[in-house]
Amino acid sequence: MNFNRRDFLKLASMLPLVASNLSLSEGPSKSKVAGTDSPNILILVFDTLSAKHISLYGYPRETMPHLARFAERATVYHAHYAGGNFTTPGTGSLLTGTYAWTHRALSHQATLLEKFLSRNIFNEFASRGYYTAGFSHNLLVNILMHALRQNLDDYVLPAEIALVDYNFSDDVFYEDYVTAVRSERAYLKKPGQMSDSLFLAPLFWALKEIHLRSIKQEFQRTFPLGIPGYHDMLYPLEDTVDWILDQVSVMPQPFLAYMHMMPPHDPYYPRGEFALSFYDEWRPDPKPEHFYSEGFAEEELLDRRRRYDQYIAYVDAEFGRLYDQLTDRGLLENTWLVFTSDHGEMFERGIWQHTTRTLFDPVIHVPLLISAPGQNTRQDIYSSSSCVDVFPTLLQGLGEPIPDWIEGMVLPPVETSEAVKDRNIYAIEAKSNPKYGPLVKATVAMIKGDYKLIFYAGYEGHDGVFELYDLASDPEELNDLYESRKSIADALKREMLAKIEDVNAPYLRKD
Amino acid sequence: MVTFKQRFTTQGLIQLFVYCAFPVHVWALINMFRDVPSWVLYMPSGDVIGSVAYTLSFALIESLIILLVVLFVGMIVPKRWVLEKYIPMASSWLVELSVMAIVFQYFIIHHLPKRNLVIGFALILAVSTFLILRFPKVGDALRWIGERLVVLSLIYLFFDLFGLLVVVFRNV
Numbered sequence A: 001m002n003f004n005r006r007d008f009l010k011l012a013s014m015l016p017l018v019a020s021n022l023s024l025s026e027g028p029s030k031s032k033v034a035g036t037d038s039p040n041i042l043i044l045v046f047d048t049l050s051a052k053h054i055s056l057y058g059y060p061r062e063t064m065p066h067l068a069r070f071a072e073r074a075t076v077y078h079a080h081y082a083g084g085n086f087t088t089p090g091t092g093s094l095l096t097g098t099y100a101w102t103h104r105a106l107s108h109q110a111t112l113l114e115k116f117l118s119r120n121i122f123n124e125f126a127s128r129g130y131y132t133a134g135f136s137h138n139l140l141v142n143i144l145m146h147a148l149r150q151n152l153d154d155y156v157l158p159a160e161i162a163l164v165d166y167n168f169s170d171d172v173f174y175e176d177y178v179t180a181v182r183s184e185r186a187y188l189k190k191p192g193q194m195s196d197s198l199f200l201a202p203l204f205w206a207l208k209e210i211h212l213r214s215i216k217q218e219f220q221r222t223f224p225l226g227i228p229g230y231h232d233m234l235y236p237l238e239d240t241v242d243w244i245l246d247q248v249s250v251m252p253q254p255f256l257a258y259m260h261m262m263p264p265h266d267p268y269y270p271r272g273e274f275a276l277s278f279y280d281e282w283r284p285d286p287k288p289e290h291f292y293s294e295g296f297a298e299e300e301l302l303d304r305r306r307r308y309d310q311y312i313a314y315v316d317a318e319f320g321r322l323y324d325q326l327t328d329r330g331l332l333e334n335t336w337l338v339f340t341s342d343h344g345e346m347f348e349r350g351i352w353q354h355t356t357r358t359l360f361d362p363v364i365h366v367p368l369l370i371s372a373p374g375q376n377t378r379q380d381i382y383s384s385s386s387c388v389d390v391f392p393t394l395l396q397g398l399g400e401p402i403p404d405w406i407e408g409m410v411l412p413p414v415e416t417s418e419a420v421k422d423r424n425i426y427a428i429e430a431k432s433n434p435k436y437g438p439l440v441k442a443t444v445a446m447i448k449g450d451y452k453l454i455f456y457a458g459y460e461g462h463d464g465v466f467e468l469y470d471l472a473s474d475p476e477e478l479n480d481l482y483e484s485r486k487s488i489a490d491a492l493k494r495e496m497l498a499k500i501e502d503v504n505a506p507y508l509r510k511d
Numbered sequence B: 001m002v003t004f005k006q007r008f009t010t011q012g013l014i015q016l017f018v019y020c021a022f023p024v025h026v027w028a029l030i031n032m033f034r035d036v037p038s039w040v041l042y043m044p045s046g047d048v049i050g051s052v053a054y055t056l057s058f059a060l061i062e063s064l065i066i067l068l069v070v071l072f073v074g075m076i077v078p079k080r081w082v083l084e085k086y087i088p089m090a091s092s093w094l095v096e097l098s099v100m101a102i103v104f105q106y107f108i109i110h111h112l113p114k115r116n117l118v119i120g121f122a123l124i125l126a127v128s129t130f131l132i133l134r135f136p137k138v139g140d141a142l143r144w145i146g147e148r149l150v151v152l153s154l155i156y157l158f159f160d161l162f163g164l165l166v167v168v169f170r171n172v
Helices: A005-026 A065-071 A087-096 A121-126 A139-146 A174-188 A200-218 A237-250 A298-328 A387-397 A486-507 B002-007 B010-042 B045-076 B079-109 B115-134 B136-170
Strands: A040-046 A075-081 A131-136 A154-156 A255-261 A335-340 A346-348 A351-353 A368-371 A379-386 A425-429 A442-448 A451-457 A465-470
Touching: A040 A298, A065 A298, A065 A335, A065 A368, A075 A442, A087 A121, A087 A139, A087 A387, A121 A131, A121 A255, A121 A387, A131 A139, A131 A237, A139 A174, A174 A200, A174 B010, A174 B045, A174 B136, A200 B045, A200 B079, A237 A255, A237 A298, A298 A335, A298 A346, A298 A351, A335 A387, A368 A387, A379 A387, A379 A425, A442 A486, A451 A486, A465 A486, B002 B045, B002 B079, B010 B045, B010 B079, B010 B136, B045 B079, B045 B136, B079 B115, B079 B136, B115 B136
Parallel strands: A040 A255, A040 A335, A075 A379, A131 A154, A131 A255
Antiparallel strands: A075 A368, A335 A368, A346 A351, A425 A442, A442 A451, A451 A465
């Protein structure tokens, strides 16, 4: 058979057609039920934003005045909880409406179970005719989201808008980004550990240091402490906010856009005007060291807390600018705007950040504000809610049915039933637990009404430890009531253990 | 090409490759196998194989980059010197630099001052250079060790190429 140049060109000319058909067949099935008048959905997630540090939620420092402005036309959820104490489980729960013990993204850099590639917020809305877009600065979110990219019309990696990007996997190994980026980090940039690379890693660090020095000098006046960034990228929030505004202006409507921004995640680099804020007399009540104390002294924690608060104020200023622009452009008249975070941050009990095994409120109590299209009044909801509720609430808000695999409930005021008040809410920390095994090494928090039960399982020296707090009378979680309110503790313990047994069942051997 | 062949014999090239590849691979594999248990906890087996493949491919690329640097230096120093002194000297430097790279990583991680470290490195390199120039038996010993490591390095190379294939396969 002769295959000449003309035949080759004919075949090559058909390739785009074949490719476009392939991408259609791989993408979400779009029934296009949503009309162009259907409301948009814009989900703004600010990483590591603890509700305990937000003035709107009663923090003594005025960290988020612009969020308070937004609250005047939104529903404010006062007892909202993340699904875990770090990005992977928290974001996984937000995107799937299921708890971490179900979606199984438990560890750092973990992905969702395969069945969630079609069971997630992007796929559900795409199948209803929504244009779906996803963006995150956070590598851990990108590891989750890259696997869901077939459900996304527009998936943008942070390198596209970063000021500086020292990663190469996003460019070179895009198709296999998840595994490649994990390997890239292990080979060149293991944080706080020896890298797999003998020569290239120190060379990379040295060159990066030299390059960063020149960039930092350029931005010295704007960001005197350092330029916002993480995971070997720098991305001033100003650029990201501008980019989001550009995107939402040109996106086909109706759209669902999930925008996950890294600030105020550590390192805390506020803009110059905020870097001198909060040098005040205020000090939080000291708390006793926990058995998982990391040994941070009180003064050190106070200092870091101040930096974090400054960084939050910077985040708030940029959120305010975004909010004003969205308002001015009239976009909020036809958009559900969700403001939340994936987990919190901690500066107490000798513990800093959120890489802890504990699940005290500072690491899991996060903000949630939802503004319905055209909403002009404030509503306050004091009953507990979870990040798994956001997805079903949005579906219900559009009058869409809720898939039965979603574990969250529809929140008030969208749902008026009282059932939401009586249920249990969970947060799970299981980064050392096998993905495909029962939950044996984990911390689980269960919030029911005013009570919060924390269970430490499988940890050496602390296996089977429980703590019980009454959040209504003791919001700072200072008095462990596990021994003194034994009957309540036992009842809650039975419920929690039954739930864990239930979620472990698929992973236990049948014999 | 002629100049290259005049400077580097096949045996010399193999010795240099071994001294480039061996420490890079040993270090990469030690660190990788420390991670594998945690990978198994949260990754499907396909991704574990993928991660191993990337590590091996990166190690191959790193070895080749270092080899290229060594060969480049070998092309700019006098020809007679390359044949007599450069290969044992480069071999010794590669071993010392490997140890130094580990120490350097440790210092970076723990934010320790590096100025004295650099001075110490320079001294060690100078002393080893002197030993090789003064005592030819040191060079012979390095060649002897290199010959013993050839088979192991070829095994690494085989797995590297296999890893590279896996990486290519995962990205098409």
